[in-house]
Amino acid sequence: MILRQCPLVHPSLSRRPPVQPITWIAPAQRVAFETAGTTAHRLASGSGGWVERLGDDAMISHKNDAALEEMAKGLENWAVEAGWTPARVFTRFLPLKNDERISPALRSGDTSLPLTTVVTEAGIRYGLDFAAGYSHGLFLDQRANRAQLRVWKPKRVLNTFAYTCSFTVVAALQGAETVSVDLSKKSLDRGRQNLALNNLPETKHKFIVEDALDLMPKLERKGERFDVIILDPPTFSRNSNGRLWQVEQHFEDLLNAALEIAMPKCAILLSTNCTKLDPVALERRSRMCAKIKRRAVDYLRIPSLIDFPPGHGASTLWMMVR
Numbered sequence: 001m002i003l004r005q006c007p008l009v010h011p012s013l014s015r016r017p018p019v020q021p022i023t024w025i026a027p028a029q030r031v032a033f034e035t036a037g038t039t040a041h042r043l044a045s046g047s048g049g050w051v052e053r054l055g056d057d058a059m060i061s062h063k064n065d066a067a068l069e070e071m072a073k074g075l076e077n078w079a080v081e082a083g084w085t086p087a088r089v090f091t092r093f094l095p096l097k098n099d100e101r102i103s104p105a106l107r108s109g110d111t112s113l114p115l116t117t118v119v120t121e122a123g124i125r126y127g128l129d130f131a132a133g134y135s136h137g138l139f140l141d142q143r144a145n146r147a148q149l150r151v152w153k154p155k156r157v158l159n160t161f162a163y164t165c166s167f168t169v170v171a172a173l174q175g176a177e178t179v180s181v182d183l184s185k186k187s188l189d190r191g192r193q194n195l196a197l198n199n200l201p202e203t204k205h206k207f208i209v210e211d212a213l214d215l216m217p218k219l220e221r222k223g224e225r226f227d228v229i230i231l232d233p234p235t236f237s238r239n240s241n242g243r244l245w246q247v248e249q250h251f252e253d254l255l256n257a258a259l260e261i262a263m264p265k266c267a268i269l270l271s272t273n274c275t276k277l278d279p280v281a282l283e284r285r286s287r288m289c290a291k292i293k294r295r296a297v298d299y300l301r302i303p304s305l306i307d308f309p310p311g312h313g314a315s316t317l318w319m320m321v322r
């Protein structure tokens with residue numbers, strides 16, 4: 001069987017228009033973020049990459065050397081205007097292929113400082129690790145979805161493809177029981193640390209190292225049901241048995257399994273970086289699943305983030321089962 005594969009390219013590289021100048025957030029916007037308890041957000045975005053503020057530090061993600069130098073100069077100028085200078089600047093190359101991904105490098109700042117740090121989002125603490133690999137630990141484009149989860153105050157949350165469990169932490173702070181599943185034990189251990197960073201005991205929270213597609217039928221057989229399910233898979237992965245996960249191919253399998261463990265009223269986050277699955281496609285394909293499973297659904301689209309221009313960040317949509 002020939003698989004139709006999404007390009008293994010970062011979405012922000014392939015979704016945006018060919019030439020997009022780098023645009024910086026207004027200095028007042030940084031103050032507004034900080035007032036809201038948020039120290040992790042984008043500072044700039046363009047076709048050559050983007051700049052993130054990450055607590056006391058900044059990280060430049062770049063497609064090529066010219067873009068890196070342009071954003072580094074831009075950061076210096078913006079810092080003067082904003083009256084905020086990063087303690088360290090990390091840089092990260094955005095390769096065309098996922099298997100060429102490498103950890104960020106320190107460009108400037110004190111080399112003796114630890115490569116871990118803590119940032120906040122709406123007052124919630126998350127640990128980052130610049131030495132952990134390509135991703136530091138918090139996907140900033142999910143900020144609005146995390147905020148939405150907080151508003152709903154769910155009771156039982158299943159966080160699939162949980163990574164460092166940011167959605168779990170938000171749900172736990174609202175008193176929910178949670179199950180977090182990921183192929184990576186290291187990522188789930190960082191999720192546990194994120195709970196601890198927010199003074200949350202682990203009592204009501206399970207962390208399961210398993211393929212999400214394998215786990216959901218087991219949860220179904222055990223009678224476990226959830227009022228929020230997070231589905232934020234990667235475009236492509238391989239589990240420990242060598243089985244291929246490909247979001248475009250397996251999206252319906254994932255959602256059908258989720259619908260089997262959805263409470264009568266349940267919010268399911270559909271999120272992907274696959275450029276072929278924009279919110280329109282997500283809605284069309286998920287409506288088919290709902291029809292097959294005989295579930296009535298509505299959809300909630302969260303307005304785009306102020307620091308993410310169109311074409312940057314994941315495609316996301318909440319499917320509201322009722």
Ligand SMILES: C[S@@+](CC[C@H](N)C(=O)[O-])C[C@H]1O[C@@H](n2cnc3c(N)ncnc32)[C@H](O)[C@@H]1O
Pocket residue numbers: 137138139142160161162163164165166167181182183184187210211212213232233234237238239245
């Ligand atoms: C895009 S990240 C998820 C980000 C996360 N939702 C967040 O907002 O922080 C993808 C995660 O999926 C995990 N993963 C990949 N394939 C998987 C699978 N088949 N089952 C469970 N987890 C998987 C990876 O280890 C990685 O942590």
